[in-house]
Amino acid sequence: MDISLQHIEYRYQANTPFEQLAIEDVSIEIPSGTYMAIIGHTGSGKSTVLQHLNALLQPTKGTVKIGDHEIKAQQKNKNLKQVRQKVGIVFQFPEHQLFEETVEKDIIFGPMNFGISEAEAKKRARIALKQVGLAEDILEKSPFDLSGGQMRRVAIAGVLAMEPDVIVLDEPTAGLDPRGRKEIMDMFYTLHKDRKLSTILVTHSMEDAASYADQIVIMQHGKVVNQGTPEEIFSSPVELVQMGLDVPEVVRFQLKLEEKTGVKLDKIYLSIEELSSAVTGVLNRGVRS
Amino acid sequence: MMEKMIFGRYVPADSIIHKMDPRSKLMIIFLFVCIIFLANNWVTYALIGIYTFLMLGMSRIPVRFLYGGLKPVLWLVLFTLVLQLFFTKEGAILFEWGPVKIYEGGVRMGIFISLRFFFLILMTSLLTLTTTPIEITDGLETLLHPLKKIRFPVHEMALMMSISLRFIPTLMQETDKIMKAQIARGVEFASGPFKERIKAVIPLLIPLFVSSFKRAEELAIAMEARGYRGGEGRTKYRQLSWRMADSLQLVVLVVLTILLFLLRS
Amino acid sequence: MKESIVSLKGVSFQYDTQERYALNNVTFDIYDGEWLAIVGHNGSGKSTMAKLLIGLQFPQAGEITVCGMPLNEESIWDIRTKLGMVFQNPDNQFVGTTVQDDVAFGLENNGIPRDEMVQRVEDSLRKVKMDKFLYQEPHHLSGGQKQRVAIAGVLALRPSIIILDEATSMLDPRGREEVLETVRLLKEEKSLTVISITHDLEEAAKADRIIVMNKGEVFREGTPEEIFSMDEQLIQLGLDIPFSVKMSKAFRQKGIDFSKHYLSEEELVTELWTSRFSI
Numbered sequence A: 001m002d003i004s005l006q007h008i009e010y011r012y013q014a015n016t017p018f019e020q021l022a023i024e025d026v027s028i029e030i031p032s033g034t035y036m037a038i039i040g041h042t043g044s045g046k047s048t049v050l051q052h053l054n055a056l057l058q059p060t061k062g063t064v065k066i067g068d069h070e071i072k073a074q075q076k077n078k079n080l081k082q083v084r085q086k087v088g089i090v091f092q093f094p095e096h097q098l099f100e101e102t103v104e105k106d107i108i109f110g111p112m113n114f115g116i117s118e119a120e121a122k123k124r125a126r127i128a129l130k131q132v133g134l135a136e137d138i139l140e141k142s143p144f145d146l147s148g149g150q151m152r153r154v155a156i157a158g159v160l161a162m163e164p165d166v167i168v169l170d171e172p173t174a175g176l177d178p179r180g181r182k183e184i185m186d187m188f189y190t191l192h193k194d195r196k197l198s199t200i201l202v203t204h205s206m207e208d209a210a211s212y213a214d215q216i217v218i219m220q221h222g223k224v225v226n227q228g229t230p231e232e233i234f235s236s237p238v239e240l241v242q243m244g245l246d247v248p249e250v251v252r253f254q255l256k257l258e259e260k261t262g263v264k265l266d267k268i269y270l271s272i273e274e275l276s277s278a279v280t281g282v283l284n285r286g287v288r289s
Numbered sequence B: 001m002m003e004k005m006i007f008g009r010y011v012p013a014d015s016i017i018h019k020m021d022p023r024s025k026l027m028i029i030f031l032f033v034c035i036i037f038l039a040n041n042w043v044t045y046a047l048i049g050i051y052t053f054l055m056l057g058m059s060r061i062p063v064r065f066l067y068g069g070l071k072p073v074l075w076l077v078l079f080t081l082v083l084q085l086f087f088t089k090e091g092a093i094l095f096e097w098g099p100v101k102i103y104e105g106g107v108r109m110g111i112f113i114s115l116r117f118f119f120l121i122l123m124t125s126l127l128t129l130t131t132t133p134i135e136i137t138d139g140l141e142t143l144l145h146p147l148k149k150i151r152f153p154v155h156e157m158a159l160m161m162s163i164s165l166r167f168i169p170t171l172m173q174e175t176d177k178i179m180k181a182q183i184a185r186g187v188e189f190a191s192g193p194f195k196e197r198i199k200a201v202i203p204l205l206i207p208l209f210v211s212s213f214k215r216a217e218e219l220a221i222a223m224e225a226r227g228y229r230g231g232e233g234r235t236k237y238r239q240l241s242w243r244m245a246d247s248l249q250l251v252v253l254v255v256l257t258i259l260l261f262l263l264r265s
Numbered sequence C: 001m002k003e004s005i006v007s008l009k010g011v012s013f014q015y016d017t018q019e020r021y022a023l024n025n026v027t028f029d030i031y032d033g034e035w036l037a038i039v040g041h042n043g044s045g046k047s048t049m050a051k052l053l054i055g056l057q058f059p060q061a062g063e064i065t066v067c068g069m070p071l072n073e074e075s076i077w078d079i080r081t082k083l084g085m086v087f088q089n090p091d092n093q094f095v096g097t098t099v100q101d102d103v104a105f106g107l108e109n110n111g112i113p114r115d116e117m118v119q120r121v122e123d124s125l126r127k128v129k130m131d132k133f134l135y136q137e138p139h140h141l142s143g144g145q146k147q148r149v150a151i152a153g154v155l156a157l158r159p160s161i162i163i164l165d166e167a168t169s170m171l172d173p174r175g176r177e178e179v180l181e182t183v184r185l186l187k188e189e190k191s192l193t194v195i196s197i198t199h200d201l202e203e204a205a206k207a208d209r210i211i212v213m214n215k216g217e218v219f220r221e222g223t224p225e226e227i228f229s230m231d232e233q234l235i236q237l238g239l240d241i242p243f244s245v246k247m248s249k250a251f252r253q254k255g256i257d258f259s260k261h262y263l264s265e266e267e268l269v270t271e272l273w274t275s276r277f278s279i
Helices: A046-052 A080-086 A103-113 A118-131 A148-160 A178-194 A206-212 A230-234 A237-242 A249-261 A272-284 B022-038 B042-059 B063-087 B104-130 B133-143 B145-150 B154-184 B194-225 B244-263 C046-053 C076-082 C099-109 C114-127 C143-155 C173-190 C201-205 C224-228 C232-236 C243-253 C265-277
Strands: A003-012 A020-030 A035-039 A061-066 A069-072 A087-090 A166-170 A198-203 A215-220 A223-228 B093-097 B100-103 C004-013 C023-031 C035-039 C061-066 C083-086 C161-165 C193-198 C209-214 C217-222
Touching: A003 A046, A020 A035, A020 A046, A020 A215, A020 A223, A035 A046, A035 A206, A046 A166, A046 A198, A069 A080, A080 A087, A087 A148, A087 B154, A103 A118, A103 A148, A118 A148, A148 A178, A166 A178, A178 A198, A178 A206, A198 A206, A206 A230, A206 A249, A215 A230, A223 A230, A230 A237, A237 A249, A249 A272, A249 C243, A249 C265, A272 C243, B022 B104, B022 B133, B022 B244, B042 B104, B042 B244, B063 B100, B063 B104, B093 B104, B100 B104, B104 B133, B133 B145, B133 B154, B145 B154, B154 B194, C004 C046, C004 C193, C023 C046, C023 C061, C023 C193, C023 C217, C035 C046, C035 C201, C046 C061, C046 C083, C046 C161, C046 C193, C076 C083, C083 C143, C099 C114, C099 C143, C114 C143, C114 C173, C143 C161, C143 C173, C161 C173, C173 C193, C193 C201, C201 C224, C209 C224, C217 C224, C243 C265
Parallel strands: A035 A198, A035 A215, A087 A166, A166 A198, C035 C193, C035 C209, C083 C161, C161 C193
Antiparallel strands: A003 A020, A003 A061, A061 A069, A215 A223, B093 B100, C004 C023, C004 C061, C209 C217
């Protein structure tokens, strides 16, 4: 399912003395099957953009197209539920949304709201649980008796069981330890590949963006300042640094090395493996200043 | 809707009323609520009215803002007026239309009672408009201090109030966040039959309770770690300062009270 | 020989609800003026350690000494003036309705006279560069700013030791950097002892010493250099290895050798430069 944001603007508390412009003239195309990262600092407007992706917010200007649905400013919108079934959102600290008595009931809550039969929902719950790496014996437990990491996985399973075509992730690894972080990110990547899920990752981690995304959008002060493939985005790292944004560690390292040695490599490398090969290559060829 | 409501909201400004000690403001409001019942004729109501509007003027709260914010409450005032018009049967009949009769006494009572209601609302909102909630808490704590002798937990109450005040915005943000997360999971808060809507609140309330308990627990730990062990031996950072203007304001109100006693019929 | 400021001897602790010991026979010293990182994955016992150090829980066995005082129910309030703690969630430790009230909270608890309080609140907020926000309410502050206020609150009590209990784990990269930089400067200026409980290895890399916790026990103790030479073992413990270690490892695999095993990013750049590029 394609998503397209066309020149959208959003103002919080519009027409009150407390009005605040959150995003302005944001246009983003997300073709079906893309893994897109939206990067920016806290307050850059990335969370506001996220909420437009399944019509939690209606733009104050512009148009949001989600599949065949069009959501326009100043227009009553119907059938938003259909949109929301297709676009699942994993909010930051999703474990805060758990409320049912058992894990199973919580996972089937979403699907059943969208009219899936209980039997089917339960089947999906088992599949989703497996996808997030939890054992079935957890189904009858109370979600509040689980560890923090398990609670997060259950919440994610609840979104996956809706079987969305698009999944939106808002800092899905916040607060996890390094192992948990890697497991969750790898899991979403596998889902993206296996189920051809469009994945939209909202993050401030340049590392994750560089290692997983096909497309990167950089936001600042409510506007899109740059978008392209990771290679394109990080090919002008100095610009990013000037904007007060981070660059991935590998890129930062390459810049430091280039600055110190005065030797420029042929391009920007995005993985440790590639960069070390390139540098070793240069060394072995005996390029010396 | 919530944004436009000003009842109970603080509006910062640099005015005499803003600078007054919360204790004097609390005392004035308390006294005002009592003496307003002394008014029972046009002169006394006029006096109260003049006093109220003088106070409002001194607070420098924009009238437009007041009007916008009090609009919902004005309907209530109007409703009281209409109620009195139709149900008080005193004095001469002024107007008759079928079964509907409006008496002179009804008009008078209607105007008096709705005015009383109106002035009360204005004065109490003046308190909250010009005094931050925490100042009100501080004021209450000092005013109620003598009650400690009868073991009334004044300090605990004040601390509880200030912590609740501190966490209201946090909880509002949290509510918004959880609500959105559940909407994304297909919950409809704003539509459907009443029974369904009540049911829809559960996925919002339970997570809110859970997180509030967690917050409370963590906050208690943090407070203990920072050396909190009850009100005993604690000093206070916030200070209230009673000024000339506070005494003067009280004197004015006492004079008003005396005048009301003299002029009421 | 460095002087021990905190010492744990054979400390064990078990929660009522759990069968396993959260901490099992833990013994180590923390030295005056050092930055010690205690690392471990979630559930390794590192958070329990924080609770014991500030006396929110008492060990079932063993002894903890802080600044020469054995930690027990009588000494706990004195110890809490010497040892301040910044917790994980920026929101849930902000007690005051404004920045200045929050910093004053600890001072009020300790009965500091008002005049001195005003002075200390201002001083400590200046130290964390939050003195422009005296009247600000917490919901208008970023996570990093709230944590800096929390640090000011600790600082106002003039402690010898500051404990960061995963204090940066809920912050964005910018907030994290803000907080760590603040602590770094304060440590230098006030010769504080810093204990940072974390799973961020980049943060730990900047410590003087690291203790790795696993299953409630001290798994390894050493300098960052010693700890990071554990390589794969760290990953097995649910941790990560710092970028510079990954990078130098990749170079080593391609046949480039360095003078020592662990290098910081700067050192790595320098080594590559001096030994290879410029002759």
